[in-house]
Amino acid sequence: MRATLWGVRGSVPVPGPATERFGGNTSCVQVSVGESEFVLDAGTGIRELGAALAGRCRRLHVLLTHLHLDHIQGLMFFAPFFDPEVEITVWGPPAAGRELRKRLARYISNPLSPIEIGELPAQVTFRDVPQEPWRIDGVEVRAALVSHRGPTLGYRLSQDGTSLCYLPDHEPALGSDLARAPGGWISGLGLARGAALLIHDCQYTEDEYPAHRGWGHSSLPDALAFARRSHAQRLLLVHHDPWHDDAFLEALGREASDRWAHGGNAGRVELGREGDVLDLAGAVPSPDMPAVVVDNPSESRFELRLDDQLIGRAEYRPAGDSVIVAHTEVDAGHEGEGLGSLLVREALEGIRASGKTVIPTCPFTAAYIRRHPEFVDLVEASLRSQFSA
């Protein structure tokens, strides 16, 4: 599976020298799997992709997240649409009472367009995405509505255990605490869990976000918090604000890396650039249902489960306003997979959500907290100095 970025800009194209390093075209990502071609969104970046595909691709799928202009503006300039030999299936979000074709025709019609949607020479089919995952040429495609203005999808493409998740317009933090909310109640998290590559919205800085809350996009801290919860192996931040020039984005990229490293997170985080090619062929397979951690108060332990089998535990006992984490272990067959860290991290987040502090008598938990300073504030106050740098 290989992803090529043809447009990483949000809202409106911004060509010119100030944006030449990151690119000015709006959302478009090509995903190539063997001979199969998938196009995620049809912003202005799709124009150059069309030129690259012209004459060498007879069948392709365009997966639209939603119909805001920055995600469909390039449709009329996509060369394969004008080749009668090409079969194209355009997938998009369902909406009550209006077919996808008719909704797109509002743009590809007079007075906004010189041609009508029915005049496109290619063999084009328009389809609402199904509720359940479906397969295209051996690739499992999953779509789900996510938090953005209007019906908007996120996508997950999976093949041979490697998954790519695409959430370019997404505001999961709206009304939700991403660090503490139960995973099932976070928009898009089910799509992103364990993805080899997560391509996620990061339109705003932390300072810019309050003035844009509810607009459907994420700040850098929220994008990182979402990625942290998803356990994605690699994070690519996109949908750059049109007011952010190259110098600004270079600085934002450094901030993203610093924040990610400071949080002690594994994997990589970077800002997407037009022209980037990401080969996921060597990625570690990411199961659709990775290990999960659940609290089992009747046994006084957090349980690490994989395929519903208990494979690890973090034992605790209450102590007033604190919780003593006394022992953690992961079954021998799963050591070295980072699952111990997952178990401790989720246990600590569970304790934080309960409003209690932690007394880490377990050496592994104590060592984890020393490596992850974001949990030091969770340590019982009289012990906290032992964990501060």
Place this chain on the structure above:
Amino acid sequence: MNDPENQEDDREQPLELILARNLVSVFSLPALLVDVEARIVFFNDAAAEVVGSPFEEIGTMSSEEWNARYGPYDERGAPLAADELPLTIAVREGRPAYGRFRVKGDRGLLDVEAGALPLLGPAGYHGAMVFFWVVPEDAGGMR
């Protein structure tokens, strides 16, 4: 700590229900959410004031468990059939519904007015949102 029954918190919820939870969690009007299986999957702090316990302590429960704990009751305190409750109508018929009845709260039996809205999205029915209002004692008994 989470209640063991709350382990289902990790079940992936539809966006309609996620956004409804985000919305009602900031409302001062008591509200609860049911999912497509008619389980009570969330109620807000204002509702917790009425029933006497926060959601975090109680966790997800079936509508039968909820009714056994909190009612509804008629004006004489006798259990009411669930069939005509606003929630039941919203779930069964996919339309908004309104009703007035009594619930057993922390402070004994309370008159409440309730309105239920089905959560219908492009993919169909996902549950319902129920708002209720405790009728002040000086507003008169149940009509």
